[in-house]
Amino acid sequence: MSLARYVGIRVAQAIPTLVGAMLVMFVLVRILPGDPARLIAGPEALEQDVQRIREQLGLNKPLYLQFVDYMSSILRGDFGTSIKYRTPVIDEIMARLPYTITLALAAEAIAVAIALPLGIYSAIKPRSKASYIASVLSLVGASTPIFWIGLIFIYVFAVSLRILPSSGADTPRHIILPAVTLALLLMGNLTRITRAAVMEALGSNHVLTAISKGLGSRVILVRHVLRNAMIPIITIMGIQVGALLGGAVITETVFAWPGIGSLLIDSLFYRDYPLAQGIILFIVFVFIVINIITDILYAYIDPRVREVLWRAGRS
Amino acid sequence: MEKVLEVKNLRIYYELPQGIVRAVDGVDFEVYKGEILGIAGESGSGKSTLALAVAGLLRPPAKVVSGEVLFMGTNLLSLTEEELRRIRGKRISMIFQDPSTYLNPVYTSGFQVAEVYEAHRGGSWRRYVGDVVKLFRMVKIADPERRVNAYPHQMSGGMKQRVLISMAIAEKPELIIADEPTSALDVTIQAEIVELLNEIRKETGSAIIFITHDLALLLEIADRIMIMYAGKIAEIGRAEEIAKDPLHPYTKALLSSLQYERKKRLQAIPGSIPSLISPPPGCRFHPRCPLAFDICSKKDPQLYRVGGRVVSCFLYGGDHGGSA
Numbered sequence A: 001m002s003l004a005r006y007v008g009i010r011v012a013q014a015i016p017t018l019v020g021a022m023l024v025m026f027v028l029v030r031i032l033p034g035d036p037a038r039l040i041a042g043p044e045a046l047e048q049d050v051q052r053i054r055e056q057l058g059l060n061k062p063l064y065l066q067f068v069d070y071m072s073s074i075l076r077g078d079f080g081t082s083i084k085y086r087t088p089v090i091d092e093i094m095a096r097l098p099y100t101i102t103l104a105l106a107a108e109a110i111a112v113a114i115a116l117p118l119g120i121y122s123a124i125k126p127r128s129k130a131s132y133i134a135s136v137l138s139l140v141g142a143s144t145p146i147f148w149i150g151l152i153f154i155y156v157f158a159v160s161l162r163i164l165p166s167s168g169a170d171t172p173r174h175i176i177l178p179a180v181t182l183a184l185l186l187m188g189n190l191t192r193i194t195r196a197a198v199m200e201a202l203g204s205n206h207v208l209t210a211i212s213k214g215l216g217s218r219v220i221l222v223r224h225v226l227r228n229a230m231i232p233i234i235t236i237m238g239i240q241v242g243a244l245l246g247g248a249v250i251t252e253t254v255f256a257w258p259g260i261g262s263l264l265i266d267s268l269f270y271r272d273y274p275l276a277q278g279i280i281l282f283i284v285f286v287f288i289v290i291n292i293i294t295d296i297l298y299a300y301i302d303p304r305v306r307e308v309l310w311r312a313g314r315s
Numbered sequence B: 001m002e003k004v005l006e007v008k009n010l011r012i013y014y015e016l017p018q019g020i021v022r023a024v025d026g027v028d029f030e031v032y033k034g035e036i037l038g039i040a041g042e043s044g045s046g047k048s049t050l051a052l053a054v055a056g057l058l059r060p061p062a063k064v065v066s067g068e069v070l071f072m073g074t075n076l077l078s079l080t081e082e083e084l085r086r087i088r089g090k091r092i093s094m095i096f097q098d099p100s101t102y103l104n105p106v107y108t109s110g111f112q113v114a115e116v117y118e119a120h121r122g123g124s125w126r127r128y129v130g131d132v133v134k135l136f137r138m139v140k141i142a143d144p145e146r147r148v149n150a151y152p153h154q155m156s157g158g159m160k161q162r163v164l165i166s167m168a169i170a171e172k173p174e175l176i177i178a179d180e181p182t183s184a185l186d187v188t189i190q191a192e193i194v195e196l197l198n199e200i201r202k203e204t205g206s207a208i209i210f211i212t213h214d215l216a217l218l219l220e221i222a223d224r225i226m227i228m229y230a231g232k233i234a235e236i237g238r239a240e241e242i243a244k245d246p247l248h249p250y251t252k253a254l255l256s257s258l259q260y261e262r263k264k265r266l267q268a269i270p271g272s273i274p275s276l277i278s279p280p281p282g283c284r285f286h287p288r289c290p291l292a293f294d295i296c297s298k299k300d301p302q303l304y305r306v307g308g309r310v311v312s313c314f315l316y317g318g319d320h321g322g323s324a
């Protein structure tokens, strides 16, 4: 079976997930108290003006009809028009997306650059200082809310020390605080899982075979320990994309980073239904794509998984 | 006869929080060129620990407390890691018990065998695919050209054990240590594997240390047999002699339990192997020994020579009078 066919099957399987997610968010967004028509019309507007706007937006129709309308326009490639900005939702998302991608990649890069070496080293040398640092990091990462870390960073680096900007995205230096904050969210778990995975691989019987063959310790580490340990590490990185996206929403808001996370919060405050729906839909879509990529990587590393995928793809 | 291996007064302890496990506690024996030395003993008697020590594969918490492991005259315990590496897989190799966990699931079997050549001859593993096919043919893996590309999960247990064996014989080592190589396999496949090891020995001239619970099997295939009990040697002798005239009461008990087994009336030796953290004083077997007398609980028996054999029992030497 070809890779393309496998991806096709996975995307098809994801459609119910997407529709379900859309339905949930469609209802949730509308459960929020507040009326976008009234927000647009302003506090002093007459009831009939508000009603007119409501009709323009289609908000007077029953909920299920609104959903059907929304779905059919999405199938036509139309994600609606932002109530607040009066521009196509897709344009708004595309304008803000580069910021979020930059932030997420920077955070992931920082997290991986620190967590993987730290986790690997502390597994090889469990009594070292690095191992102790790894434990502390895992604990902090797992138990500290991200907005709190963000606020502490702003207080220390922007308010007290005045060495880094705390909000906006005007210069490259602006990304440092939000990226490190978001990285901290990922690092704890990533370090812990890496250490556990490497320790488990180190203790496995096939490593004893590798030693008994007379292989050098570096070859053993790379081929017979790290390669096997990559399976759980990649899994956790895939799962973490959810945390990364959720964390981006909070981090972008705390640091006024103009990505789609802060745009989402804005749109919810403004009851900009089409924009909020568009962003959530987009996030769910990214999540699904990352999951598929994770599975493919997985199959690349582990021949047993490869075979299962192959069989699943044929049936 | 040329000595391949000589182990002298070897003690290996596991230092655990609960106490020190005296897994191997003063063991002396030799292995000669081209022979099969069988090692038998109950579970926990220290067989695997001894095997790992001889192969230079001990890992913490195991610790060598005393002794020498002389391989062709060189003490392995005093070598550097790099010197050991050059011996492992080339001059001493190891076959483990459970073939399914001793192969790496993410690489093909051919690659994993070719790594032995890569480790000792250098160059890319691809250069050695042809040699691996030959090895596979030698260990009777059907369709070897195709099997070199198979992953472990695509093979049966017996076939995986053949892959591990081909790894162990790749460089025609002077010593092969097989730690229960057949106990995870079906009975019919067990016999084939044993036969294979025997053929290999003849072809390569390697000495084999064959470890098993199965004394009956050893009586058939081994040249000499060493019986271990609770970290110590009970008896060493030629297989025929052990079968005909066992000296140590523990060996006698093992043999008679074999006979019972044949009559389908399973009869184990009463009692169980003692704790190796706080072993009984004197001879470690005395609490279970039907022939024990007063000195047995007071003094540790030495290894006494009786003809061509070695036995660790006061019935055959030491101060018979019983004064402690």
Ligand SMILES: Nc1ncnc2c1ncn2[C@@H]1O[C@H](COP(=O)(O)OP(=O)(O)OP(=O)(O)O)[C@@H](O)[C@H]1O
Pocket: B014, B016, B021, B023, B041, B042, B043, B044, B045, B046, B047, B048, B049, B050, B060, B061, B213, B276
């Ligand atoms: N890695 C380890 N850590 C701590 N104790 C160990 C370890 N390996 C073995 N031991 C202990 O050392 C003693 C000897 O074990 P060993 O595995 O050498 O016996 P064995 O004769 O090979 O047994 P079996 O027939 O079950 O394989 C046992 O008491 C065991 O509990």
Ligand SMILES: [Mg+2]
Pocket: B047, B048, B049, B179
């Ligand atoms: Mg064992």
